[in-house]
Amino acid sequence: MFKLFKYILCFILIGFYSVSVVADESSWITSEESLRKALLSNYIQTVIPVENHTHPINVNVALIVNHIDISDIDTKAILHGSLDLQWNDNKLQWNPNDFGGLNSIYLTKEKLWVPDLSLYNTANGILLNIKHEGTIKLSSNGKIHWTPHVKLETYCRLSLKYWPFDKQTCPFILGSWVHSSRALIPYLSENRPILDILANNHNWKITNTHSFIEEKIYACCPDPYPSITFTFDLDRKSPMLVWLIITIISSIILMCLAAFWIPPCRGEKILLNGIALLLNGYCIKYFIEKLPNFSQDLPLIITIQVSTFILLTISVIVSIILLRISSNSCGNGKINQGFNRILRNKKLNQILCLPYRDEDGIQKDQTELKDHFEDGKSADSNLLIKKQQNLGNSENDGLILAIFIDRIFFYIYIIIFLILILVCFI
Structure with missing residues (x-):
């Protein structure tokens, strides 16, 4: 009986507490509603809220x-x-x-x-x-x-x-x-x-x-x-973009320089320059699409790419001319003796990293070849001796001249590329 009375008392107390909480919430909501009405009843949202218009x-x-x-x-x-x-x-x-x-x-x-x-x-x-x-x-x-x-x-x-x-x-x-x-x-x-x-x-x-x-x-x-x-x-x-651009530009420049070490008489020289030219043209197209056309400054990267495109075009033209010069079908015309002495200059050949053979070496090769066929001369042996006697003069003069021009352009291109890189990035 006592336990039942205890449960009833707890139930009554919980009920009174719930009613008081609801009453408090209702009074709170009523207070906020009253405040809103009091504040906004005569309030005009479009008028700046200042008491005196001389005070901002x-x-x-x-x-x-x-x-x-x-x-x-x-x-x-x-x-x-x-x-x-x-x-x-x-x-x-x-x-x-x-x-x-x-x-x-x-x-x-x-x-x-x-x-x-x-x-x-x-x-x-x-x-x-x-x-x-x-x-x-x-x-x-x-x-x-x-x-x-x-x-x-x-x-x-x-x-x-x-x-x-x-x-x-x-x-x-x-x-x-x-x-x-x-x-x-x-x-x-x-x-x-x-x-x-x-x-x-x-x-x-x-x-x-x-x-x-x-x-x-x-x-x-x-x-x-x-x-x-x-x-x-x-x-x-943007490290990925930076490394991508550096890699592509470096590859194009190296391909352009490597083409000068291919013998002028080889058609692969023109092919390598052509591949580099196409790759460079695609890069220029990508940069034009990537960058706005109305930038206040011309990007230096575009300057490098356009300059490289021009240099590659010149390199292709030079390669075609040198291929023609070095070809055996060009005739047997000899180079001017004064210019030939320049090509045979030992110091100049060392600077340009060209193979050097002096006149004594050429004469020695001619003598050995003549002695080899001395015992049994024939039309073929006489023809071979005649060809060797013209070594460095007629048929090889064109090839030597082409290689000489090739090395000159190689060093000129290195200087130009170094200047472009220094001006653009340093």
């Missing part, structure tokens, strides 16, 4: 950055983040004791006046692209705090001279589109944008940020309009 409203602005990227083709900087906005509205103040101790409530953007901040240098025609408005926190002292999530797109003046090792500076300019400094003044909550990176960008790294406020008078209006400029310094970090 101050808006504290901070930019929180979650992600930033640059589109090379569109020359745009794209920022994902949030705007942290705070201002005071004297028309929205109350005494918390009159409304059940409520110190703050949350309202939607449509219920209140909010500053008309716009992106002055927008690239997509949207003055302020708010992706998620969220709710606005209103405190009893009239302080309002709003943090909308935004996507900002602005044109960025790209300098692609040192692409893909370039550095870019992109500004985002925010200000009121309607109100001048007489009605609204933006202030910086922080000296620089707040970096809260959610996903690292593997192509760009933020190296520095800064912000400042400036006023500008436009032709339409006599009053100055204040604005806040958030500036980002970014370095391109």
Whole structure:
């Protein structure tokens, strides 16, 4: 019997507690509803909340950055983040004791006046692209705090001279589109944008940020309009692209230089130059598609590729001419004796890494060959001796001249490629 009484008493107490909690919640909800009606019954959202129009409203602005990227083709900087906005509205103040101790409530953007901040240098025609408005926190002292999530797109003046090792500076300019400094003044909550990176960008790294406020008078209006400029310094970090470009350019240059070591009488020389020429042309096409046509600077990488294309074209033409010179079907005309002495110069041959045979060596070969056939002369042996006597003069003169010209072009090309690399990358 005592246990039954005990259970009934516990049940009654639990019931009283539940009723009191529901009553408290109802009173809380009633207090918030009453507060909303009291605040918004005569409130006009389109009117700037100032008691005296000679005193502008101050808006504290901070930019929180979650992600930033640059589109090379569109020359745009794209920022994902949030705007942290705070201002005071004297028309929205109350005494918390009159409304059940409520110190703050949350309202939607449509219920209140909010500053008309716009992106002055927008690239997509949207003055302020708010992706998620969220709710606005209103405190009893009239302080309002709003943090909308935004996507900002602005044109960025790209300098692609040192692409893909370039550095870019992109500004985002925010200000009121309607109100001048007489009605609204933006202030910086922080000296620089707040970096809260959610996903690292593997192509760009933020190296520095800064912000400042400036006023500008436009032709339409006599009053100055204040604005806040958030500036980002970014370095391109794309190791895969860098190594790909370095590998391709190095391969093309090496193919061009290697072609000069193929004997001038071989057709493979023209084939190798042709392959390098086609590969270089494809690279130029890729870079043109990758980079914008209206960059303020010509990328040095394009300068190297175009110069290499011209050099390869010249190399193909020279190879065809040297193939003709070195061919045995060119005739047996002899080279001028003065020029022949230059070709036979020992020091010059050593500098050009050419095989050197002096006149004594040639005469020795001729004597040995003559002695070999001395005992049994025949028409064939006489013909062979005659050919050997002309060694270095008639039939071989063209080949020697072609090799000599080939080596001259080889060293000229090395110097040109070194100058291009030093000028472009150092």
